[in-house]
Amino acid sequence: MTEFAHPATDYGVVEEEPPALLERNLLIGSRLWASSLVFFFFAFLFAYFYLRSLNQHGLFQPKGVSPPQAWGAVVAVCLAASAVLLSWGAVDQRSERRGLWRLKGVGALALALVAVVAQVVAWSTLGFGPTDGGYASVYLGWTGLYTIFVVGSLYWLETCLALSFRYRDEPFGRAEVEPGDASGDDYREAPDIRNAVHLNTAELAALTFTWTTMAVIGVVTWVVLYLA
């Protein structure tokens, strides 16, 4: 069978990857991850309404099973405030006010940590246990998994802050990276990012979207578990 002609492959002439590609990947990836996050917690929303509507043996939420309202409000407010602060910080980063972004980033991190601590305190002051009916199960499962995701997102926020602090003296837009530095491809002819600061901006935009989604889920959690 005749084969197609193809040009000889020369490892020395691999052309550059568009510097914007990593940024686009991060932005699209964050949106896809956010859609996935919604479905993680959709399962708990479904469980809540399913068990509530069934109310087997009147055991969905027996008397005395009620969450600590004050701690629930603290968690929701801290998460929402953290998301707002982070979004605000992302605007600062884009506007080259990187000192302000770091300040707001640390604030967002602190608020989220307060939310996690408040959730742990809420668990320890519950007037009910895991065996106390459908509501108790959903409450513990939902808030438990949510807290795990919040801690995971906090790790991401910490890496963004650490990168920003490490390169705090690096000016915007200066290309000092080696060819193929971001992609790890030694055959590249040109840099595939502009510099670390630039990637920090893209990563922060991606994180902001994810974090906002997490905060929205947190507020929904609060409305369903504490107010409904």
Add this chain to the structure above:
Amino acid sequence: MRRRRLVEFNLLTGVVLGIVGFYVGWWLGHLVKAPSLDYFDDTGQNDIALFVAYFTGVVGFLVGLGFANYPVQRMLGKPPSLREKETEGIGRYFGLCTDHKVVGIQYLIGIGAFIFIGGLNAMLIRFELLRPTHLAWNGNNYLTLVGLHGTMMMGMMTSGILGPFANYFVPLMIGARRMAFPRIEALTFWLLMAAGTILMTALAFGGFPTGWTGYAPLSVQANMGMDAYIAFFALVGLSMTLLGLNMLATVITMRAPGLAWGRLPIFVWGTVSTSVLMLLAAPVLISTLFMLALDRTAQTGFFNDQAGGSPYLYENLFWIFGHPEVYILALPGMGIVLELLPVFSRKPLWGYRLAVTGLLGITLLSFLVWQHHLFVSGINADLRPFYMLSTELISLPTGFIFVCALGTLWAGRIRLTVPMLFALAWVFNFLIGGLSGVFLSDVPSDVTTHGSFFSMAHFHYTIMGGLVFAFFGAVYYWLPKMTGFELDERLGKLHFWVMFLAFNSTFGPLLVIGFLGMPRRVVTYAGYLQGANEWVSVSAFVLGASMLVFVANLVWSQVFARVPAGANPWGSKSIEFQLPSPVPVHDFDRIPTFGPDPYPYGGIEEAGFDGTRPAVSPARPTP
């Protein structure tokens, strides 16, 4: 020269740290004291310890492979990088490697090994069913065999095509040099290997009695082997979610110039639609298993009727994931078949847009049908018509796929190569699978066939007849490109014919046996069904033997004969076959520019397949 570490991060280190992590977790888990755990003292069943052990074992395994290095560097402020790539050497197959082609081959071998184990379980099941009474296994062991077979197959085959073939070929087909998130790509594979190993450990903890569906309340009450099921499927779910995310991000952002959505190869569309399902359905599974784990450890009552919960909640949540899961298995097969038919019919894909509509239609509808699995579970009777109709509606987009397949074959110059034979077998098998599915979507007939061997035969026709035949079609089509060596044609045809005939000889009669009333997951059956069961078992053994023909072909062709395949053994116009074999590490010197027609077959040049009208403008010549 790269500096060598005292201890390298590779598979061996991963295994050692995985075992150490397991025992550390086992010890830590036994330190947990809580009022709800009092029963451990009486039963010796400590599910918390086992869950912690699985978790720390997986963490140790991943640390040993090198997955922790980058996250720690990022915590210290190092910039994002994809730099984990070894460019050559056999060592790259035994550790964290971010080359999508290496990951594809890792998937092919890793998944293949676990599917082989799942297949052996099937042989043991059919051996037991040679007699209507107990032959080799008692009821509990039989159920564990059924569970291990079903769970291993359903879990591993979710990535059976996307893992090896989409990871390897989608970047090539869209003109990219890598996946969007290469480190995540590698992680999905190693998570799957950890999951498979964990499922095997179920045997050490007494197995599990629930089959692959893990229905409550049995799964809440079962012994510690159930924890292996939960950990396995949770890891598979995580792997699926990340694989879907990575695939979608890659196709969305990394398509080469000119490659508009309407020009994507149909296999890429199959991958996209599967990835959407993976991204959205797998999280529901993970959350459901999280609930189940809490029921088994913290004594919550999600699925406990006496504690304010409901086992039907599990059924609902499981099938919200489970039915899309069925299409996660089916859609890649459709993509492959529609990709192969134009090559071996020398015609463009007939009804390209119709095929894409079919794939996306199935994707959407698969989220709206889950309650047909609960027709006999006492659901509200008013809900039945909706779910019956929505299920039957799926046959419409599925019909689009068939129409496109047959339209492509029509008046084509068909070459009955081994990949083409498997593609044609898919058309036949999946048709039977689809037609038998209509009976299960219809409430009156489902009431009598639910839980019988009819149902089991139906999904084997769709999943094995669909996915596994398409998988082998893909292996015969793409493996020469992946390894650079041809597979033996005669052994391939022998493999096909034995497999095709034995498959239909196995599962065709099972449709009848199911109609005659033989239930699934029961070790004994009525005496008058023995003759039919003996026929099926012998056919199943022949089916199993056909896999040995494939293994023999693989070993002979790739290890001993090693006949070079050349760049384009099939005369394909697809871009991956325009590249040299093996494909260079960076795929393309220059990012290619695509033309308007993804399937430019049937032109004047077809007489000699001389490639004067390629689908892609080739890379610029080397200066």
